[in-house]
Amino acid sequence: MDCSDTRSVLVILLMKILFLDVDGVLNSYKTGGRYALTRSRVRRLAHIVSSTGCKIVLSSTWRKDPYALKRLRRVLKYRDIEIAAATPDLGKERGLDIQAWIVDNASSEPMKFAIVDDDSDMLDHQLPHFFQTDGDYGLTETIAYRIIEHLGRITHDRISPSTRPI
Ligand SMILES: [Mg+2]
Numbered sequence: 001m002d003c004s005d006t007r008s009v010l011v012i013l014l015m016k017i018l019f020l021d022v023d024g025v026l027n028s029y030k031t032g033g034r035y036a037l038t039r040s041r042v043r044r045l046a047h048i049v050s051s052t053g054c055k056i057v058l059s060s061t062w063r064k065d066p067y068a069l070k071r072l073r074r075v076l077k078y079r080d081i082e083i084a085a086a087t088p089d090l091g092k093e094r095g096l097d098i099q100a101w102i103v104d105n106a107s108s109e110p111m112k113f114a115i116v117d118d119d120s121d122m123l124d125h126q127l128p129h130f131f132q133t134d135g136d137y138g139l140t141e142t143i144a145y146r147i148i149e150h151l152g153r154i155t156h157d158r159i160s161p162s163t164r165p166i
Pocket of ligand 1: 021022023024025117118119
């Protein structure tokens with residue numbers, strides 16, 4: 001019997017979301033000007049996306065500025081990163097915008113999320129998912145690593161029929 005014909009693959013769908021701020025995350029207040037994006041910070045974001053398979057939901061004020069958004073999309077596209085969505089603007093704490101997006105997009109798929117921002121106006125129950133950057137430095141390697149660990153890495157392991165437990 002050819003085992004490969006009967007091999008079944010268990011796929012667990014887990015929606016991973018990274019709520020992304022830009023100023024103080026993908027740039028730093030020390031080096032950045034308006035519309036600045038720092039290459040090393042964008043590279044760290046790309047590492048998070050490729051390691052975890054997360055989708056980006058923009059929570060930054062850049063989502064409200066067509067020029068900034070166009071520029072951000074262009075720079076991220078170069079790294080194969082797409083912005084999947086943006087949070088609504090309720091005009092209060094950013095945590096409320098994020099919560100509104102989660103409620104609007106809740107589905108039967110489990111969702112795991114992380115928030116990266118240099119500001120701290122998140123809701124209490126979001127704090128275990130919140131990774132705060134120092135605006136003077138932006139997204140550091142350490143914070144990128146912690147976000148990857150939080151969201152979980154993509155596993156590329158394949159179980160071959162010969163090694164599959166019986
Ligand atoms: Mg910011």
